[in-house]
Amino acid sequence: MTETNLYLTMKGTTEGIIVYLDDQCSFDQLLEELHKQLESDAIHQRTSIKVHTQNRLLDTWQQDEIRHLLNDQHSIGIKSFESNVISKEEARSWYDHLTLKPYVKTIRSGQELHENGDIFIIGDVNPGATVTASGSVFVLGQLRGIVHAGFPDGANEVVAASYMNPSQIRIADQLSRAPDYEVEGSQREFAFINQETSQIELDDLHNLQKIRPNLTDISERGL
Amino acid sequence: MGESIVITSGKGGVGKTTTTANIGTALALQDKKVCLIDTDIGLRNLDVILGLENRIIFDIVDVIEGQCKLQAALVKDKRFDCLHLLPAAQSSDKNEVTPEGIQSLVEQLKPDYDYILIDCPAGIEQGYKNAVAGADKAVVVTTPEKSSVRDADRIIGLLEQENLESTHLVINRIRKHMMDSGDMLAVDDIVSTLSIDLLGVIMDDEDVIRASHHGNPVAFQPDTKASIGYRNIARRILGESVPLMSFDEDKGFLLKMKKLLGMK
Numbered sequence: 001m002t003e004t005n006l007y008l009t010m011k012g013t014t015e016g017i018i019v020y021l022d023d024q025c026s027f028d029q030l031l032e033e034l035h036k037q038l039e040s041d042a043i044h045q046r047t048s049i050k051v052h053t054q055n056r057l058l059d060t061w062q063q064d065e066i067r068h069l070l071n072d073q074h075s076i077g078i079k080s081f082e083s084n085v086i087s088k089e090e091a092r093s094w095y096d097h098l099t100l101k102p103y104v105k106t107i108r109s110g111q112e113l114h115e116n117g118d119i120f121i122i123g124d125v126n127p128g129a130t131v132t133a134s135g136s137v138f139v140l141g142q143l144r145g146i147v148h149a150g151f152p153d154g155a156n157e158v159v160a161a162s163y164m165n166p167s168q169i170r171i172a173d174q175l176s177r178a179p180d181y182e183v184e185g186s187q188r189e190f191a192f193i194n195q196e197t198s199q200i201e202l203d204d205l206h207n208l209q210k211i212r213p214n215l216t217d218i219s220e221r222g223l
Numbered sequence: 224m225g226e227s228i229v230i231t232s233g234k235g236g237v238g239k240t241t242t243t244a245n246i247g248t249a250l251a252l253q254d255k256k257v258c259l260i261d262t263d264i265g266l267r268n269l270d271v272i273l274g275l276e277n278r279i280i281f282d283i284v285d286v287i288e289g290q291c292k293l294q295a296a297l298v299k300d301k302r303f304d305c306l307h308l309l310p311a312a313q314s315s316d317k318n319e320v321t322p323e324g325i326q327s328l329v330e331q332l333k334p335d336y337d338y339i340l341i342d343c344p345a346g347i348e349q350g351y352k353n354a355v356a357g358a359d360k361a362v363v364v365t366t367p368e369k370s371s372v373r374d375a376d377r378i379i380g381l382l383e384q385e386n387l388e389s390t391h392l393v394i395n396r397i398r399k400h401m402m403d404s405g406d407m408l409a410v411d412d413i414v415s416t417l418s419i420d421l422l423g424v425i426m427d428d429e430d431v432i433r434a435s436h437h438g439n440p441v442a443f444q445p446d447t448k449a450s451i452g453y454r455n456i457a458r459r460i461l462g463e464s465v466p467l468m469s470f471d472e473d474k475g476f477l478l479k480m481k482k483l484l485g486m487k
Contacts, residue, residue: 106418108380109373126376126416144416 007033016079017049023056031069038074048077057085097134107131107145127167136160136215142185146170149191158212160190160205169200176200225256227329227339228460229358231382233374235345237366238395238425241435243342244272245450246362248442249457251306255337258297260309260328262354263344264320267311273300274438275308284312287324293331302443307336318349322356329357338460347381355382361390362422367397367407376417391422393456398427399470423456424467425449 007022007030021030051066058066063081070076086094096116103121107113109128113121118135129145131137136157137149143161148170150157155172165185168177171193188205192212203211230243240263247259261269264284270276281296286309293309300306309328325341332339343354355361361382365375375392382390394413401407414421425431428449434441442453448468455465 105383108383109376111380124416124418128373128376142415 008037015050017047018052018082019049020052020054021056023054027062031065034066034069038070038076048079050079050082052082055084057083057087101133106141109145125161125166133157144185155193156212156215158190158192158208158215160208161188163187164189164191164202166191171200174198174200225258225333225336225339226360227333227341227358228360228362229341229343229354230362230364231343231351231354231378232345232364232371233347233378234365234371237364237371239345239364240269240272240342241431241440242362242364242393242395242425242453243340244269244435244440245442245453246456246460247306247338247340248273248303248440249454250338250340250460251300251303252442252454253457253461254305255461256305256335257338257340258307258309258332258336260325260332260339260341260357261311262320262325262341262350264311264350265313266344267313269342270298270308270310271438272435273308273440275300275310276438279310282310282312283328284316284319286328287319287321293328320349320353322353325353325357347378351378351381355385355387358385358387360388361385362393363390363417363419364393364395365413365417366395367402367410367413369408372408372413372416379417379419390419392417392419393422393425395425396427397424397470402470421467422459423452424470425452425456426470 007025009020011018011020058081067078070078098117100118100120101115103113103119104123106123107121107125107129109126111129113119113131115132116134119131119133119137120140121131121138122140124141125131125139125143125145125147127144130148131145132148132151134151134154135149137147137159139147139161141161142163143159143166145166146168147159147166149159150172153172157171159169159171163185165183166178168175169191171191174193176191176199189202190205190208191200191202193199194201208215230239230246232239243259247257250257259269260283261267262283263269270279275298278298281291283296285291286293286296296309298308298310300308329339329341341354341358344350363375363378363382365371379390392414394410397410398407402409410421410424426448428441428447430444430447431441431449434444441447441450444450451468455468458465
């Protein structure tokens, strides 16, 4: 079912109605058109729709305006705003969140490393050092310090190291620390949150692809 | 043109001052012109270890404040003509000393000396910043204890930001039997954790304390383990390649023969 007006195109899909807004006219014209359409009651009330703005980028206040018009005046919910375009700022933050940040150095006691995205350290993380990433942390060296992956809420992120003997591992909001007695570290391990127990567990690096098959898949990053 | 080396550790009491005095002495034994600078304002004791306390007239703060000439504050060692000490102030306000002040002092001293050793105070505050400001190279002193290695790691991290030519490690107060029994960190573990080049190891030796007590650095003595360690360090600083001393106790003639014959 497709219904076309001057500036509005409505499509019924299995996921519900999507309203495509023309991206060449002015925003005021759009609002007016929307208003007219709603007055004529072409859309049944109390439904939820998706709004697709095509090649137009809406400000927050413009989104609020449309939401206000639909929601408050006609009690139509908006599931989401979609668009073919994003702002540079948003693109940069996506990029930032998705790229691997390499470091060729030893992270020493008292040093702190904070990054968006994944961190790849070629070197050791010494006791007393802290590494924090929004993504996963990979250490090609000895991990003896504190690593926080998935900061603040990436529960699917992991911490992997060639030699694992950390003082603390944190993933999202979970924390696991080394026991009070001396322990020998282990070679090639990774830490992850076990969904069933919601606790941090360690496993052999070979099992990483079994446990997190989509680790490097960007669509898994909730974008 | 001389080379300036800061001797630092982060943690207190690991032997910075003793190391400074002994490396200085060992370099002087090799006929190098050496100037030692004590930057531990308010807690000076490099002069005590060298036995030069009674000869101090002016100190580093006097020089920086312009109260006296640099040459007037330098104390000549009682054993060598080529070893001089610029003592720290014991009472003056330590805020007078700035990184720029130390830097310009070191630059003034460089033409006249082969080596300028800067004894750094413990900690990572102003005193540390002052001491490091004038240095071309750094020597980090640690003992085989966890706390000391942790602090050395911290200091090495800070030194990495300082644009120094190199940073080397000295492991002090090694006790062979405790390393063997695993009650102390092993040399290899320390070097692997800190991942910097090892300049030398010093055995824990009563003679060091005895020597400091009498104001005669242990490096003078011909054959104690510690003095050999310090003299080896001096030779490595001069560019010789000296193998790391063995920790094994001498167990008599038979063992030596066996080693010689490759039986052990």
